[in-house]
Amino acid sequence: MSKLPHSRLFHGPSKTIVISGPEIQVLDSQSGSVLRSTVNLDNTLRESVTKSGPIRCVSVDNEFAHIVSVGDDKKMKVWETEGLKLLSERELPKKPTDVQFTKDGQTILTSDKFGDIFSYPLHPVLETSEASADRLKFVSHDNPSGGKLILGHTSLLTSFLLTEDEKYIITSDRDEHIRVSWYPQGYNIESYCLGHKKFVCALHIPPKSPSVLISGGGDPVLKVWNWYTGKFLRDIRILEHVEPYIKVKVPKGKKSRWDNEDGDGDSPESGQKHAKRGKKWKGKAKANETGKSEEPETDEVIGVAGQEDVEMTSADKVADEKAQPELETVLAVSKIATVGTSSTSTSDGPASIIFSATGATALFLCPYPSRDGPDTRQSAAEVNITACDLERPILDFIVTEDDSERGALLLVLLDGEWGVSQGEQSVSTKMVRTLRCRNDEFIMSDEEDRSSLVASLNSASVLPSNPAQLTSLELYAALSSLPKNTLTERDPMDRPDPDTLIDDGGNKTGGKQLAKMRTRRALAAALSPETKERGGKKPKTDS
Incomplete structure (x- = not known):
C-alpha cells in the first residue's frame, strides 16, 4: 500500500x-x-x-x-x-x-x-x-x-x-x-x-x-x-x-490546479468540479474542430522517473511522442x-x-x-x-x-x-x-x-x-x-487588423472585434480636425 x-x-x-x-x-x-x-x-x-x-x-x-x-x-x-x-x-x-x-x-x-x-x-x-x-x-x-x-x-x-x-x-x-x-x-x-x-x-x-x-x-x-x-x-x-x-x-507552459490566483471557488469539491469541467470543455472544443472527441488534458505535474519501459512499434513510438507534452x-x-x-x-x-x-x-x-x-x-x-x-x-x-x-x-x-x-x-x-x-x-x-x-x-x-x-x-x-508563461506564440498586444481576417470563403471575419474596431475608427474620424473643417458632426458640449 x-x-x-x-x-x-x-x-x-x-x-x-x-x-x-x-x-x-x-x-x-x-x-x-x-x-x-x-x-x-x-x-x-x-x-x-x-x-x-x-x-x-x-x-x-x-x-x-x-x-x-x-x-x-x-x-x-x-x-x-x-x-x-x-x-x-x-x-x-x-x-x-x-x-x-x-x-x-x-x-x-x-x-x-x-x-x-x-x-x-x-x-x-x-x-x-x-x-x-x-x-x-x-x-x-x-x-x-x-x-x-x-x-x-x-x-x-x-x-x-x-x-x-x-x-x-x-x-x-x-x-x-x-x-x-x-x-x-x-x-x-x-x-x-x-x-x-x-x-x-x-x-x-x-x-x-x-x-x-x-x-x-x-x-x-x-x-x-x-x-x-x-x-x-x-x-x-x-x-x-x-x-x-x-x-x-514539468510540461512546458502548463499550470497546476492550485495555481488559481484569485482564490475564488477553490474548495476541494469546487476545485475538482472546475478541473473536470475545464477538461470537459477542452474535449468539446477538440471535438468541434476534429469531429471526434479526444482524451482530456490533465493538470498534474509530471515526473519523468519511475515510468516503466515497454516494447513499442515505431508507429506507436511516433504517436506516443506526439501525445507526450514537452518537459x-x-x-x-x-x-x-x-x-x-x-x-x-x-x-x-x-x-x-x-x-x-x-x-x-x-x-x-x-x-x-x-x-x-x-x-x-x-x-x-x-x-x-x-x-x-x-x-x-x-x-x-x-x-x-x-x-x-x-x-x-x-x-x-x-x-x-x-x-x-x-x-x-x-x-x-x-x-x-x-x-x-x-x-x-x-x-x-x-x-x-x-x-x-x-x-x-x-x-x-x-x-x-x-x-x-x-x-x-x-x-x-x-x-x-511560479514561472511565468514565456511560451506565448505571439505578443498579445500585437493584434492583426480585423479587416485583413479572411475566412476560407473569402468573407471578412472578426465578429465583435471587427465591430469595435470600426466604431473606434469612425469616432476618431468624427473628432479629427479634418472632419471639422469639412463640416462634419461635432461632439455635443455643455453650454
Whole structure:
C-alpha cells in the first residue's frame, strides 16, 4: 500500500509536529511515540479534516503551544497542541501562500495569491460594524474573518519573514521583487532589494548576521543583500550544481490546479468540479474542430522517473511522442538556512549556507561568503558547492542541532513514494534521513538514523494512502505555478487588423472585434480636425 510522505516538520525540545497530507501528528521528541493525531479525532472533527484537503500552509508558535494550518478550503484552523484540540476556524479571503506566528504567538500573519498580507489575533475577536466598515475602506476585497491588512503587492506573494526585532517585514513575489516594509505599518516602505530576473520564493536572514538577507528562487544564483539599505552584496552561482539533481520535470507552459490566483471557488469539491469541467470543455472544443472527441488534458505535474519501459512499434513510438507534452527542468529554490560559526577572523557570521530546490534529490551546501570580499558577482568556479544526493526528492529539511564541535544535525524529509509506478508495490524507502554538516561537508550517520524519533518518523507516524490522495498533494506544484508563461506564440498586444481576417470563403471575419474596431475608427474620424473643417458632426458640449 502507498504511504503519505511527510511534507513539513517542526522540532522542539519536548514535542515534534509532523504534517502528512491533511493529517497533523504530535510526537514525543525523545521517545518518538505518537502523542496525538488528527487520525484519531471524533467523527465531526475528522470529517472537517478530510474535507479540508492537504495542508498547504502550516506554522507552530515558539512555545509549541499552538498550530495554525490551512488546507484547500481556505479555512485557517488554530489547534491547541496539547490534546490537538481545534480552537477556531476562520475563512481566508484568498488562497494562502504562507502562514506564520509572531514571536509572542498572539498574532498570525498570512500571505495570499492576491498579493496581500493580513494579520489575525490568535483567538477570534467579535468585530463591531463600525470597525468592519472602517477596515473595508482600505482593502480591495472583503475579508470574511476580519483580518487586518498589513500590506499588498500587485503580484502573487511567494514568501515573507519578520526581522528579529519584528520592526520590519520582508516580502517577495513572483515578479522578482523583494520589499522591506515597516511592521505593522506596512504602508511605510524602507527599501527594495531589486536584481532578481525571475520569481523569488525563498528568503533567509542568518541569525548570526541579522543585517544580511539571502534570497533565491528561479534565478541561477542565490543573492546576498544588506536588506535595510537594499544594497546588493554578491551572487552565489548555483545552477550548474543543482540542475543535475532536479529529477521532477514539468510540461512546458502548463499550470497546476492550485495555481488559481484569485482564490475564488477553490474548495476541494469546487476545485475538482472546475478541473473536470475545464477538461470537459477542452474535449468539446477538440471535438468541434476534429469531429471526434479526444482524451482530456490533465493538470498534474509530471515526473519523468519511475515510468516503466515497454516494447513499442515505431508507429506507436511516433504517436506516443506526439501525445507526450514537452518537459522542462525548472529551478526553484525552496528553502535556505545557515549553520555553524565562521572560523575566519574577518567575519562573525555563519559558516555555511544550506539550501534545497523543489524536485531535486540532493541537499546543497556552500561556504558563507566573507563580508570583506568585493561587492561583485562570484563565478561558479569561485564557490565550492557540495551536494548530498538522497535519491528521492527532498520536501523539507530542518536544523535540529548546531554544535561547534560535532556540527549541525539536519532532519531531511523525502518523498518516499516518488517514482513508484501504478500497480507496483511500494518499495521500502525512508521518509526521513539525518545528515551532519561540519566543515563545509555533509556526513551521513546511520547511528542517528536509528534514533527513536527518526525511527518513529519512518514507521509509526507513516500513514497509509492511495494513488488518488498522493496525486492531490501536488508536492511539486511550484514548478508549474511560479514561472511565468514565456511560451506565448505571439505578443498579445500585437493584434492583426480585423479587416485583413479572411475566412476560407473569402468573407471578412472578426465578429465583435471587427465591430469595435470600426466604431473606434469612425469616432476618431468624427473628432479629427479634418472632419471639422469639412463640416462634419461635432461632439455635443455643455453650454
